[in-house]
Amino acid sequence: xxxxxxxxxxxxxxxxxxxxxxxxxxxxxxxxxxxxxxxxxxxxxxxxxxxxxxxxxxxxxxxxxxxxxxxxxxxxxxxxxxxxxxxxxxxxxxxxxxxxxxxxxxxxxxxxxxxxxxxxxxxxxxxxxxxxxxxxxxxxxxxxxxxxxxxxxxxxxxxxxxxxxxxxxxxxxxxxxxxxxxxxxxxxxxxxxxxxxxxxxxxxxxxxxxxxxxxxxxxxxxxxxxxxxxxxxxxxxxxxxxxxxxxxxxxxxxxxxxxxxxxxxxxxxxxxxxxxxxxxxxx
Numbered sequence: 001x002x003x004x005x006x007x008x009x010x011x012x013x014x015x016x017x018x019x020x021x022x023x024x025x026x027x028x029x030x031x032x033x034x035x036x037x038x039x040x041x042x043x044x045x046x047x048x049x050x051x052x053x054x055x056x057x058x059x060x061x062x063x064x065x066x067x068x069x070x071x072x073x074x075x076x077x078x079x080x081x082x083x084x085x086x087x088x089x090x091x092x093x094x095x096x097x098x099x100x101x102x103x104x105x106x107x108x109x110x111x112x113x114x115x116x117x118x119x120x121x122x123x124x125x126x127x128x129x130x131x132x133x134x135x136x137x138x139x140x141x142x143x144x145x146x147x148x149x150x151x152x153x154x155x156x157x158x159x160x161x162x163x164x165x166x167x168x169x170x171x172x173x174x175x176x177x178x179x180x181x182x183x184x185x186x187x188x189x190x191x192x193x194x195x196x197x198x199x200x201x202x203x204x205x206x207x208x209x210x211x212x213x214x215x216x217x218x219x220x221x222x223x224x225x226x227x228x229x230x231x232x233x234x235x236x237x238x239x240x241x242x243x244x245x246x247x248x249x250x251x252x253x254x255x256x257x258x259x260x261x262x263x264x265x266x267x268x269x270x271x272x273x274x275x276x277x278x279x280x281x282x283x
Contacts, residue, residue, distance in 0.1 A: 015232040019058035030209035035201040044145035072097030083109040086179035101167040108210040109136030140213035150192040
């Protein structure tokens with residue numbers, strides 16, 4: 001089976017668990033370091049790991065409405081910006097994969113700036129890769145419901161008649177560049193929200209969550225090598241699609257069978273009901 005599929009199913013399951021644990025730990029970090037009750041107590045947040053093509057390979061047991069649309073937000077961030085090491089992009093635009101405006105998504109790339117062991121054997125003095133030539137091995141993203149993102153109503157959840165009345169609409173922009181917060185962008189956001197100290201703290205918690213995810217992914221790469229980690233990551237979306245198709249076919253079969261069974265059970269009852277109505281009419 002290994003020759004036919006090109007991968008070891010047992011190893012694939014190990015990688016699936018590893019990547020899922022990364023997303024879960026990102027969520028734990030976000031919850032413990034955030035300041036607002038929305039994140040700490042209501043747990044209105046989600047975290048996920050993406051491969052270098054921007055496809056979901058793992059997600060935490062978080063908010064389905066976030067996780068279902070987060071790939072569109074990541075795709076918009078990759079399409080409209082360029083992520084270098086230490087960069088973080090923020091967005092909440094509903095027309096770029098967002099949901100409602102209080103849900104702000106942060107996206108970062110995961111870069112391996114250290115040469116792997118096999119590269120060290122090929123050359124005596126490996127060159128340090130330039131930041132401009134580096135390509136991300138993975139992406140990490142999280143989405144959190146901020147207690148306020150501007151607008152006419154505190155909490156940014158009022159009866160707005162359009163998106164402009166709901167709050168501040170953020171297209172994909174760099175909120176961190178080269179590991180440093182882009183203070184001009186942060187000041188612009190905080191000037192349009194209520195309780196700005198809490199908003200900044202929640203943004204910093206999201207950034208810290210991304211750093212946790214990146215660190216854990218680099219640990220996985222350090223143990224097994226970037227090539228193997230990427231190859232098994234690429235298999236996970238295919239595996240998920242295959243299992244969804246199998247379950248869909250099985251579910252359709254069960255639905256048809258259930259419909260036939262229910263029809264057989266209900267038909268005699270309907271007949272008895274008509275017989276009773278006929279007898280009552282004769283009486």
